[in-house]
Amino acid sequence: MAEPNAAIPIETLRLENGLRLTLSADRTAPIVAVNLWYHVGSANEREGRTGFAHLFEHMLFQGSEHVAANEHFELIQRAGGTLNGSTWLDRTNYFETVPSHQLELALWLEADRMGRLLPAMTQEKLDTQRDVVKNERRWSVDNQPYGSWWERLPALCFPASHPFHHSLMGSMEDLSAASLEDVTTFFRTYYTPDNAVLSIAGDIDEDEALRLVDRHFGWIPRGNGRPPLADMSVPEKFGTWLRELVEDDVAVPRIFLVCRTPVFGSAGYYAANVIATMLGTGRGSRLHETLVRERQLASTATAFTFDLAKGTDLLVVDATARPGVAVEALEQGVADVLDELRMNGPRDGELARALAQTETDFVTSMQSSGDRAEQLSRLATYLADPGLLNDQLARYRAVTDDSVRMMASDRLGPDNRASLLYVPRTAGLVS
């Protein structure tokens, strides 16, 4: 029987052009995942171009010098693979999971668009993807109850000058303003091998994989260095209780209550993440037990960390009111749960239960080659060391009742809260 603590094989190296590569072999099934993170996200957008990093991600599926528009999808799906990309505040990722004998195809496709995107870019493709993205905005934000929380929450939690403050999805106006010249500049500045990490997990021979990576990515020239971001640092705590009330086309109130917590990968992060589990993972968690089961103020109540690596992380409580419960009562209920933990610390056995869940979740996610490659890219990008994957469980196990108590007492108080409160539009406003 395999040991829960058995190390995952991890090999790292750097190509001459600065591309960082992580290999993790697991030959139990003929599957391999390729995962490429570019260290660029909405935080890098210039003024008047909100939403551009994400629009640009769409353009990466519109072909490159030797690949036609949508051929990337075609070739990977024809090979029996799955693929996608996603944009976040500070990174953009592209990933494929393919049968392992198709590894080279996935590498070639990623390399062609990293090295030779621009010859394939046209005004027509940009116009089409701009419209697709505007429809994505309507679908995920404008025509979805509470859909604006993705942009309102960072806006509330970071000051206006901060790179995380503005909308990732972007405004319709800024999307309309994006030009082909923006595409060229953004590509040359950020889509360079020295601003990317590549992770390959699954059924590989390490030497062969390295040879293929070098063959396809080795020729791509290094970039000119990325321009510095505005200062990301913010005070450890809000220093007050921020509140924003939003009237929306929703049936019942919902609250997002946020605390600033230590950044991803820091010693304090693990304690904050364990607190999020205690508060809001599963039917035995405090929020569920108190707000859903006992007091019946909420129909759902969960908590999670954003896992931001710069400035501050955010611990978010997300609770939806039962019909008839006022938003003030819901907010007070959430505050009561935070106060209870903040003032009295963890109960007997509570930490052990949270750690047992975290351990199962971690091992479960390691089954998927795609998840494994994604975690490696995250650690390589944010902490410069994918080998930390094998230390994650030890870091969680190092969390003690005392460190939970101290973290809760320091960070869950009224001097470090931001409430984003959604309420149904008042009757007079409904058409």
Added chain:
Amino acid sequence: MSSPVITHPLPGPLRPYRFPAFERTRLPIGLELIIAPVRRLPLVTIRFVLDVGARLEPRDQAGIATLTAASMAEGTARLDAAALAEEFERLGGALSSYATWDATHVRTTVLSSRLGNALSLLGEVVRTPAFAPREVERLKEERLAELLELKSEPRGLADERFGSSLYKRTSRFSVQEGGSERTVRSLTVESCRAWHDRQFAPSTTALVVAGDIDADDTYRLASEKLADWQAAAPATVSVDDTPANTSRTVRLLDRPDAPQSELRLGHVGLPRSHPDYFDVVVMNAILGGVFNSRINLNLRERNAFTYGAFSSFEWRRDAAPFLVSTAVATPVTAAAIREVVTELQRIRAEVPTADELSLSTSYLDGVFPIRFETTDAIAGALASLRTLRLADDFYDTYRERIRAVTAEGVSRAANQHIHLDRLQVLAVGDRTQTGPMLTDLDLGPVTIIGDDDE
């Protein structure tokens, strides 16, 4: 330094893959045991699969299977709700208990060293749920709250209401699994108890265990923990899965000022046992299943009407919906529907090209191993063998049967199983802007439907 490679590389040698071997046996009590040892990481998924689906429900009790399954996670005769949740957390697992159209599933995934304890606890949940009135009432109120919330969520609302476009009002299938406001209100603790007493029996239950385990140990554990379970087999039931409409209709649910229209187009499809299954699966992939499908390339990449559009045949024991699903900008609502109709006509009229066919067959063939990376996915697949009455060699022969589908087979499947003459359209969107357009489409009478969820 190397130079760019300008043509796409050829694949290396294919490595073989086999769906994990499994054993199907029966305990003396009649319960079926399906065991799949998968030695990769020290995990095990344990899943009870009971032939207790929403399909068995009387129409007036729609939602009873879902409410019962949810209530089972809220305490047993021995442990109250909080104690049961804590017990699972101590094992590092999360208990998941829910009903689908065809089955009730009760499952968890834990480190394999905890197999015995987790199996005991799951068995306790299946056999001796407490149905504490306070918990059952709360879950009922939560379902009602969910129905209320749906009224402001166009996407979920369209999914929830499309069944009533397809099936007769008297059919169980006209209302979603969870039940409507009217039927859920009528459910009680007693109805959950009675449902559990009447429907749950070892002879209609399978226990699936997949992961880092020994088959003999698992058999012994299951025999020990479940030996004294006795209950009579429930009566069998059939559902009316015939279409409500033999001609075309358009229904519009008004959402004033909505920036998009949520669209669902389709009709009653096929039961899973239909012999054309593989032809239909490939046909659907070409039509609207893969990214470069006809429908997605048309609506998203050519016309930029939407963020995405796809089609699907749902598979259940009874005839389940075929539908095309998308959300489009309000002004192009009618244009988008017209393009979908064009693609439905084209898949019937035009035999797919060799490229179209091979894209879909090689995708479905190649992606097969990727679908089963986790113990939970493997256990889910084994559960389907049972709930959908599939042959034991279904997964072993799946890939060759996909590869054997021909262009003629696809075309024949489209002609036999896509019915434009009884196409049902549901739009959730702004009535003022879309109403006149929908009438001009000439796809049948346009009815404005209200918020009442039946």
